[in-house]
Amino acid sequence: MSDLHQPVLRWYAEHQRDLPWRRPGTSAWSVMVSEFMLQQTPVVRVLPVHEAWLERWPTPTALADEPAGEAVRAWGRLGYPRRALRLHAAATVIRDAHGGIVPDTYDELLALPGVGDYTAAAIASFAFGRRHVVLDTNVRRVLARTLAGAEFPAPAVNKAERELAGSVLPDADEDAAVWAVATMELGAVVCTAARPACERCPVVDLCAWHAAGRPAYDGPARKVQDYAGTDRQCRGRLLGVVRDADGAVPRGRLEAEWHLAEQRDRALAGLLTDGLLVEPEPGYYALP
DNA sequence: GAAGCGTGGCC
DNA sequence: TGGCCAAGCTT
Numbered sequence: 001m002s003d004l005h006q007p008v009l010r011w012y013a014e015h016q017r018d019l020p021w022r023r024p025g026t027s028a029w030s031v032m033v034s035e036f037m038l039q040q041t042p043v044v045r046v047l048p049v050h051e052a053w054l055e056r057w058p059t060p061t062a063l064a065d066e067p068a069g070e071a072v073r074a075w076g077r078l079g080y081p082r083r084a085l086r087l088h089a090a091a092t093v094i095r096d097a098h099g100g101i102v103p104d105t106y107d108e109l110l111a112l113p114g115v116g117d118y119t120a121a122a123i124a125s126f127a128f129g130r131r132h133v134v135l136d137t138n139v140r141r142v143l144a145r146t147l148a149g150a151e152f153p154a155p156a157v158n159k160a161e162r163e164l165a166g167s168v169l170p171d172a173d174e175d176a177a178v179w180a181v182a183t184m185e186l187g188a189v190v191c192t193a194a195r196p197a198c199e200r201c202p203v204v205d206l207c208a209w210h211a212a213g214r215p216a217y218d219g220p221a222r223k224v225q226d227y228a229g230t231d232r233q234c235r236g237r238l239l240g241v242v243r244d245a246d247g248a249v250p251r252g253r254l255e256a257e258w259h260l261a262e263q264r265d266r267a268l269a270g271l272l273t274d275g276l277l278v279e280p281e282p283g284y285y286a287l288p
Numbered sequence: 289g290a291a292g293c294g295t296g297g298c299c
Numbered sequence: 300t301g302g303c304c305a306a307g308c309t310t
Contacts, residue, residue, distance in 0.1 A: 038306040045296075045305090079294030086308080116308050136306045156289075184306065193304060194299085224303060227294075236294050274293090 002168040004146060004203050005179065011202035012182035017189070019043065020050060021126075022181070028102035028127035030054055035119045035126075036087045041078055043188075049076055060091035061100040069287030072276060073243050081239060085275055085288075086114025104128040122180075131176035133165045138187025139180070143168070145191060149208030151217040152193070234258050234267040239276055248284035 020026065021034035033053055037046040053074060057063035063071060068088045075084035090112040094102060102123070103109055109120035121132035135157055143165055144153040153161065170176045190197050198204050198214075209215070227233055237257050242249050258264040268285070271277040278288045 035306065040293090040305060040307060041295080042297080042305045077295060079296085080307090082293070083308085114308065118307060122306070134306090137304095138306065188306075222303095223290090225293085228301095230292095232293055233295095239294095270293095 003206055004168065005170060005175075007202040007206075008182050008186060009175075009178060012178065012185055015189070016182075016185055017043075020047070020054075026127075027058075028104070028123065029058070029060055031127040032060075032090075032102055032123050033087065035122050036083050036090075036114060037078060039083060039119070040080060045078060049074070049078055057091075059100060060094040060102060063088060063091040064095040067288060068275070072239075072287050076243075077240075079236075081276055082274055083114060089113040090115065102127070104130070106130070106132055125177045125180045129174055129177045131169065131171075131173045132180070133162060133169055134180035134184065135162065135165055136184060136187075138184045138191075139165065140187075141193060142183050142187040142191045145196075145209035146203055146207045149212050149215075150219070151209060151215065152219065152222065155220055155222060231263060231267050231270070234260075234263050235271055238264070238267055239271060242277060242285055242287060248280055248286040251283045251285070254285065 016022070019034075021031050030050075034046065034050055037050055037053075056074065057066075068085055071084040071088040072081055075081050078084075093112055094100060098108070103112075104124065104127070106120045106124045109115050109123050110117065112120075115123075118134065118136050121134045122136070124130040125132050125134050140153040140157070140161070143161075144150045147164060147168070170179050186201070190201050196214075198207070198210055201207065201210075204210050225232075238254050241253055241257050245253075254268065255261075255264065258267070268277070272279060275288055277285050280286050
């Protein structure tokens, strides 16, 4: 048993945030919806959308029975709206192939649209208490600091990192599941990227990075995305026009939204290819 | 393995 | 101000 276990688990028991998808009796569907929404998106922005989503679609089948466009509209401004399409597609698979019940194994979850290694492990662990290495950006940062003595983990997960994470995973299923959410929480609220609050950390005295004097990251450059002026921004603007409209929008409305014709046409084509928009009649665009 | 994919808040 | 960051997935 790692020396980190007891202080981290004790800290989590006392300091965990009260989040809807963590409450006792929460459905696996609620957990699944939260995991989709939390991919690359802060908790505070997910909270209201998650609440409205679960009220409107309390089960996967309820969502699957509506057009995908309703999911895109309800997604609002969470960002990366393809996640809404994938969540709808996953709900459809659950309805048609799993009897409307969220599957409880990693492999079945991983097979769902929009579910990768992290999300499959997270749902299996948080909703079903199964033992998995749950490697998100928070856990990776906590382990990089406490165990590897580095400010940040490598740009991509490698075999050594995964084995290291597995080596400190508690043996019992239930302990492992709590460990996973506890290390995530520690990374989210204490061992943060920009301003780690080491004075509030339950394992500061065991932390290799702190012991080394908190040396600055010296690995490969970490990628930072541009946004202003990119195709992504253009797509967001165009989709926003349709999302906030009633019914199909004429092409002129989109042309007025983004004046660089070449980029606008490329973005529009991409939205159609991705299925975020459809063209019900020539020159008109709507949600699917 | 790199690139593409939204949005908003913070310092 | 603008770079940085936020529970990744797909191609």
